[in-house]
Amino acid sequence: MNAAELENLLGFAVAAARAAGDVTLKYFQRVTAERKSDGSFVTAADREAERLLRERIESRFPDDAIIGEEEGARPGSTRRQWVLDPLDGTYSFVHGVPLYGVLVALEEATEPILGVVHLPALGETVYAARGLGCFRNGVRARVSTTSRLEDALLLATDFGVCAQHGKGRAAEELQRQAKARRTWGDCYGHVLVATGRADIMLDPIMNHWDCAALLPILTEAGGTFTDWRGQQTARGGEALSTNGALFADVMGIIQACRKDGEEI
Template identity: 55%
Template sequence: MTNELQDILDFAHQLAWQAGKITLRYFQSDLLVDRKADDSPVTIADREAEAFLRAALSERYPDHAILGEEEGLTGVATSSYRWILDPIDGTKSFIRGVPLYGVMMALLREHEPVLGVVNMPATGEIVYAARGAGCWWNGRPCRVSSVSSLRESLVVATIAHGYEQYGKDAALARILNACGLFRTWGDCYGHLLVATGRAEVALDPIMNIWDNAALLPILEEAGGTFTDWQGVATIERGDGISTNGLVLDELMEVIG
């Protein structure tokens, strides 16, 4: 890893931690919840956290583009570097006072994710990675688990039903039949469970780029995989699966 990328990772780690503190000011409070055009919820915490991240990144890296869930694309659209921001991944959990939400930051270089940071403010966990630097969990190296079969695996998912609208209901049924344990510890937290060796598979039938851009470098640097539902390592397909790598082939066979 270059010194430049290490410096950027250090800065992103600091920003994600500070943005998390902004969200905690509103967590488990009487929040006003607005609805966006797609009917998904948004709060002042989402907006303030993203505004903070944008301002800090624009000041430090004025030649970088920034794409965020709440404010869209700003900056130099043709830049080789593009930040991807999700100020609160898991807003539905956040507004219910559930601590499984995260602040997500990723950096793309020439369209490839090279850095990811996910801060879980309410649980006190932060996981971060950059190409060639390994994956780190609260300051210590972390790795995926050594479980090698689905029958021994813990599978987690963001949602437990509704897969039929994405054409994935039959695949989910086969996965649940094949795995050892299934839980709905979802959104970014489920994927971090895989990166830190506490689960083997995390499923998301639908994702936006701000939901998954940080996950690919985190999972790969932890020794695992982040792919679409066809097993391709990408953030462009609108869905996502994290695995420890050892069960990926079996999982793809089950998905069919």
């Protein structure tokens, strides 16, 4: 795939994500949530936004596969698959907090090649494609240059959840060594790392559709997006974003905790 084709696909994905974001804004701060079987929230906004994304993709690229959080998988006949999370950060959304996003990714042969995170209530869109760089509202985005943990801003959606998934000791040690820690979570936390406004983001449990858009964004911004074992993947069931300069130090702490018996 040449750069011009990839750029066209990225433009399509950005426009689709923004249109889906407009759908969510119709419901923001005025919607009643339901509970899924796993206890997580879902709203009419999730469902309507995903329908819009699917309709646009099916109309433009009818042979591509699609997988989304709300409507599952649709097979295709090409090597490409669109990965959709129509409303990442539903807990924030249903509480009227603007830190939620629409995630759109495209994979080729299972590898994410472009990603879009649109934050409708903030008017912010961060997007990237392989070899084309990462951008925030049209301006080139880069990770921070922070090189010491004692100067770092560490994020997590919920630090307490790390312990529930066997990563509590590592999360505690990272919190102890970092300069500051905040719970600006879900996709927003990873976007903050990609755009140089934070340095590390921890997520002990993630789905494929949570991760696929973030991997190219972090990579093209000069950072890292991996699982907690340091493998670059969108399918690891967990996520760790860093500015790159801190990656070795973060992994050193995680590996030391694993040697001490923590399951990571």
